[in-house]
Amino acid sequence: MTQSKTDPRVLRTRKLIMDSFIELSGQKEFKDITVKDITTEAMINRATFYYHFQDVYDLLDKVLSEVLLVNLNCSIFEKSDLNEESIIRIFTAITNFQKSLSNRCHRGYEDTISRIIREHLEIVLYKMLLIQHNTKEDAALKTTAVILGWGIYGASVEWRKNGTDKSPEEFIKSSIPYILSGITLDSKN
Amino acid sequence: MTQSKTDPRVLRTRKLIMDSFIELSGQKEFKDITVKDITTEAMINRATFYYHFQDVYDLLDKVLSEVLLVNLNCSIFEKSDLNEESIIRIFTAITNFQKSLSNRCHRGYEDTISRIIREHLEIVLYKMLLIQHNTKEDAALKTTAVILGWGIYGASVEWRKNGTDKSPEEFIKSSIPYILSGITLDSKN
DNA sequence: TTCGATGTGTTGTATATACGACAAATCTAA
DNA sequence: TTAGATTTGTCGTATATACAACACATCGAA
Numbered sequence: 001m002t003q004s005k006t007d008p009r010v011l012r013t014r015k016l017i018m019d020s021f022i023e024l025s026g027q028k029e030f031k032d033i034t035v036k037d038i039t040t041e042a043m044i045n046r047a048t049f050y051y052h053f054q055d056v057y058d059l060l061d062k063v064l065s066e067v068l069l070v071n072l073n074c075s076i077f078e079k080s081d082l083n084e085e086s087i088i089r090i091f092t093a094i095t096n097f098q099k100s101l102s103n104r105c106h107r108g109y110e111d112t113i114s115r116i117i118r119e120h121l122e123i124v125l126y127k128m129l130l131i132q133h134n135t136k137e138d139a140a141l142k143t144t145a146v147i148l149g150w151g152i153y154g155a156s157v158e159w160r161k162n163g164t165d166k167s168p169e170e171f172i173k174s175s176i177p178y179i180l181s182g183i184t185l186d187s188k189n
Numbered sequence: 190m191t192q193s194k195t196d197p198r199v200l201r202t203r204k205l206i207m208d209s210f211i212e213l214s215g216q217k218e219f220k221d222i223t224v225k226d227i228t229t230e231a232m233i234n235r236a237t238f239y240y241h242f243q244d245v246y247d248l249l250d251k252v253l254s255e256v257l258l259v260n261l262n263c264s265i266f267e268k269s270d271l272n273e274e275s276i277i278r279i280f281t282a283i284t285n286f287q288k289s290l291s292n293r294c295h296r297g298y299e300d301t302i303s304r305i306i307r308e309h310l311e312i313v314l315y316k317m318l319l320i321q322h323n324t325k326e327d328a329a330l331k332t333t334a335v336i337l338g339w340g341i342y343g344a345s346v347e348w349r350k351n352g353t354d355k356s357p358e359e360f361i362k363s364s365i366p367y368i369l370s371g372i373t374l375d376s377k378n
Numbered sequence: 379t380t381c382g383a384t385g386t387g388t389t390g391t392a393t394a395t396a397c398g399a400c401a402a403a404t405c406t407a408a
Numbered sequence: 409t410t411a412g413a414t415t416t417g418t419c420g421t422a423t424a425t426a427c428a429a430c431a432c433a434t435c436g437a438a
Binding site (some may be wrong): 196197198223224225237239243244320 | 384385386387389394395396397398
């Protein structure tokens with residue numbers, strides 16, 4: 001499935017680059033981080049950077065993906081159908097991820113971050129929907145995953161803006177019935 | 190003086206190996222640390238280890254030397270004649286070094302550690318004696334450095350065994366007059 | 379004792395990384 | 409605006425590292 005074997009030098013170098021980038025992100029703005037800064041910190045040659053990444057945006061993309069995936073996978077992969085608990089876990093993972101980012105001053109790249117979060121969210125949600133409906137492929141479910149992805153992501157944005165007096169769990173919990181059973185749900189339920 | 194340029198890959202790999210060794214030393218006994226353990230932790234190939242070090246003993250030797258040199262150089266290199274202050278600094282550096290080692294469980298290698306400490310001590314002391322006596326080379330001073338080296342090292346061993354109720358500074362301070370002015374010194378001085 | 383397993387140290391070959399140079403883009407100050 | 413300085417992205421060549429295989433040593437259990 002994954003490529004059978006990757007040269008350890010590649011893994012090591014990528015890790016050095018990514019770690020250095022994360023380290024530097026804590027020290028200065030994204031826009032002030034040069035490739036030279038990164039490679040110096042990582043103790044690798046500048047040309048080697050371009051062997052692994054197209055440019056700093058590509059690196060940002062991959063770092064964010066990786067950090068987010070760690071947050072998502074750990075909490076979900078075994079329990080794989082969509083219920084109240086798993087939705088709460090996903091939502092918590094996302095808010096955690098965004099909190100960890102806000103310390104790191106990636107100002108001006110909210111759009112990149114947002115896109116990455118939604119992309120991964122859709123993949124995970126689609127998988128869970130497929131399992132739940134016991135099927136292999138389904139365009140309607142795919143679209144549903146997209147809608148859910150945007151919706152959940154939007155909720156996390158809203159939580160950061162207006163809801164931080166509640167925990168993420170409380171914040172999302174009251175809406176879950178509408179997600180699970182649909183908007184025509186009787187509110188007395 | 191030092192080799193004009195070393196390949197960064199060499200520096201990086203040596204650092205990875207040394208850091209991994211220090212990390213592992215905190216986890217298990219020296220005798221239980223294999224080359225494979227080190228190279229796995231360092232994310233390098235086992236053969237590469239032998240490109241840089243003869244064996245684990247050679248590594249131990251170099252790691253200890255480096256850690257000790259950091260302790261010694263920072264505290265001394267500018268003040269370069271032997272007086273009360275510099276002796277106290279040297280003694281403190283050595284006891285610090287040994288304290289940091291005792292956390293790291295290198296049981297069974299006290300002899301190696303002792304030898305390395307004394308070797309470096311003799312070099313530093315000899316340099317300082319040469320400066321003090323304003324000469325380039327002198328066999329008597331060299332032997333004196335050896336004697337002083339063994340003596341100061343011995344004092345640090347004694348301090349660890351029986352003197353830890355005092356600070357290293359207090360411990361060595363009262364003997365310094367005898368070192369500086371000789372054992373025939375009148376004790377009323 | 380013998381045997382299987384594990385660790386050591388070495389070697390030849392494939393490949394990732396270092397290096398220096400380069401043109402082009404971007405920024406900064408005058 | 410112009411000119412000088414950084415930064416970016418790319419290339420060819422040299423070299424450090426990866427890998428697999430090897431003989432040998434060491435060790436614990438049968």
